[in-house]
Amino acid sequence: MNNLGTDVVVAGAGPTGLMLANELSLAGVDVVVLERLHERTGLSKALNLQPRTAEVLELRGLLSGAEERSFATVRDGHFAMIPVGYEGWDTRFPFQLGIPQAQVEEYLEERLATQGTKVIRGAEVIDFVQDKDSVSVRYRTDSGENVLYAKFLVGCDGARSVVRKGLGVDFPGVDGEGFGVVADVLFDRIPDGAQKQWRTMRNVGEPTGATTFKGLIPLGEPGLYRFVYGDRASRPADLRAAVSQDDVRRALLDSYGETATVSEIRWASQFSDAARQAEHYRVGRVLLAGDAAHIHFPAxxxxxxxxxxxxxxxxxxxAATVHGWAGDDLLDTYEAERHPVGAQVLHNVAAQLGLTPRSHSSRALRAVFADLAALPEVSKHLSGMVSGLGVRYPTHGTSHPALGSRLTDEDVATEDGPLRPSTLFRDGGFVLLTTTPAHIDAARAHAPSPRLTTQLVTSLPWPATEAVLYRPDGYACWTAPTR
Ligand SMILES: Cc1cc2nc3c(=O)[nH]c(=O)nc-3n(C[C@H](O)[C@H](O)[C@H](O)COP(=O)(O)OP(=O)(O)OC[C@H]3O[C@@H](n4cnc5c(N)ncnc54)[C@H](O)[C@@H]3O)c2cc1C
Known part of the structure; x- marks a missing residue:
């Protein structure tokens, strides 16, 4: 047994664990990432970054690198395969970035390494014990078992999270009744009507029967497509079983007939429509994030x-808690803010599944819904739910329109000319935009961190407002009225 010490142990180097480790490292927190796998699989479940994710990556100067690795820019999203646009949202990124999950992970891991934090691979968290001062995390490597002592442990260890199970936190929800398959297929001859480049969600996926569906997404390499198919009302006996090449070929034949010819099936995997959410995201010194905290059908x-x-x-x-800048109540706001957002996603996914055209009346309902979704306000509402742009955190006390809302990142006017506010968030601190230095001390009192960037501006986009303080994740948390 080895005794090492660190501030935070992150269990799992998926996108959630890597993003978190990047944020912690940026804030000067000593973090160790333990990852069960010896190597990244290189396989991609997810293929997209939503507009709000593009916005937060831009806050950290990470977006351009993601764009370099992306294979598509998609101008809309979808709700139950009904395209919904981003018109009406004040964002600089009204699109989804097509990028394989493996690329996102590789990029985030590279950025983490530049901050001096390495992922320890082949290190599987087995269990942990927490007391009022620390957490001891037991993990297994090829050379035996080790224990790491930390101030906090965060379970970013995916849907079957050992950390969640170790906490004994309930994971209520539904098992679902359907299944889907994703397969990356290289065609010699692509199916008739398939998009050659992924530009829109229109025609990408569609119901094929009362409960069955199919979709084809071009992956950037000539002839290479993500083929998705499944049934929302029945499933194979073993959802964890490997998907055979024959299964995929049969499904392709059923979906596209003999017009398409396949050169290679690179990988295939099954997924379910189970939907569950951890009852709590925090118990003492142990927290949950990502799929460890919530799972759902990838609609x-x-x-x-x-x-x-x-x-x-x-x-x-x-970071603020580890550094002693904030009390325990700040950490509690993580669950208070993010649990409802996760619940909303499970809710919208369930609603999307509810639009499956199972019967005469549900086909009519779907058609009416599609008409409604074409209305600008409805489309905005739906795309806001799915993209994250609609997230607004509740605030208490004052009711300024900026409070709880995201930075929309329009240029602000300064004496030196226009300035893009996102550039002020690179170091992960708070950001104050103010028309007068008189508010700086008050802003400091509201920011639970000495890391505060202050920018004098000549005007702000809200009436009767002299200052807006943004949290490091880009949400407004304090304002000062005109005196
Ligand atoms: C078919 C499919 C398609 C999807 N498509 C999309 C999409 O288009 N867009 C989208 O946004 N999302 C999509 N998703 C969802 C997305 O893939 C997940 O939400 C995402 O992977 C969650 O990231 P995570 O880091 O929380 O968990 P994971 O990606 O599961 O990462 C968890 C990590 O923890 C490691 N680990 C597990 N146990 C331990 C342990 N005991 N000790 C140490 N390490 C451990 C794992 O090896 C893994 O590396 C899709 C999912 C599926 C199944």
């Missing part, structure tokens, strides 16, 4: 994005 492409946003919310709060 709308939300899971990875939800995990990254969990990490953005938790990172600065945990």
């Amino acid at each position: 709308g492409g939300q899971g990875l994005n939800l995990g990254v946003q969990d990490a953005m919310n938790l990172g600065w709060k945990l």
Whole structure:
């Protein structure tokens, strides 16, 4: 047994754990990431970054690197395969970035390494014990068992989270009744009507029967597609079983006939429509984030994005707690803010499944819903739910319109010319935009961190407002009225 010490142990180097570790490292927190796998699989479940994820990556200067690795820019999202656009949302990124999950992970891990934090691979968390001062985390490597002592442990260890189970936190929800398969297929001859480049969700997926569905997403390499199919009302006996090449070929034949010819099936995997959410995201010194805290059918492409946003919310709060800048109540706001957001995602996924055209009346309902979704206000509402742009955190006390809302990142006017506010968030601190230095001391009192960037601006986009303080994750948390 080895005794090592660190501030935070992150269990799991998926997108959530890597984003969180990046945030903690940026804030000067000593973090150790333990990952069960010896190597990244290179396989991608998720294929997209939603607009709100693009926004938070931009806050950290990470977006351009993600864009370099992306294979598509998609101008809309979807709700139950009904395209919904981002018109009406004031965002600089009204699109989804097509990027394989493996690329997101590789990129975040590279960035983490530049901050001096390495992922310890082949290190599987077995269990942990916490007391009022620390958590001891037992993990297994090829050379035996080790124990790591930390101030906090965060379970980012995915759907079957050992950390969640160790906490004994309930994971209520439904097992679901359907299944899906994802397969990356290289075609010699692509199916008739398939998009050559992924630009829109239109025609990407569709119901094929009362409960069955199919979809084809071009992956950037000529002839290479993500093929998705499944049934929302029945499932194979063993959802964890490997999907055979024959299964995928049969499904392709059923879906596209003989017009398509397949050169290679690179990988295939099954998934379920189970939906569960951990009752609590925090118990003492142990927290949960990402799929460890919530699972759902991948409708709308939300899971990875939800995990990254969990990490953005938790990172600065945990850092402030570790550094002793904030009391325990700040860390409690992680669950208070993120549990409802996770619940909303499970809710919208269930609603999407509810739009399955199972019967005469549900087909009519779906058609009416599609008409409604074409209305700008409805489309905005739906795309806001799925993209994360609609998230607004509740605030208490004052009711300024900026409070709880995200930085929309329009240029602000300064004496030196226009300035893009997102550039002020690179170091992960709080950001104050103010028309007068008189508010700086008050802002400091409201920021539970000495890391505060102050920017004098000549005007702000809200009437009768002289200052707005943003949290490190880009949500407004304090304002000063005109004196
Ligand atoms: C078919 C499919 C398609 C999807 N498509 C999309 C999409 O288009 N868009 C989207 O946003 N989301 C999508 N998702 C969801 C997305 O893939 C997940 O939400 C995302 O992977 C969650 O990231 P995570 O880091 O929380 O968990 P994971 O990615 O599961 O990572 C957990 C990590 O922890 C490690 N680990 C597990 N146990 C231990 C342990 N005991 N000790 C140490 N390490 C451990 C694992 O090896 C893994 O590396 C899809 C999911 C599926 C199944």
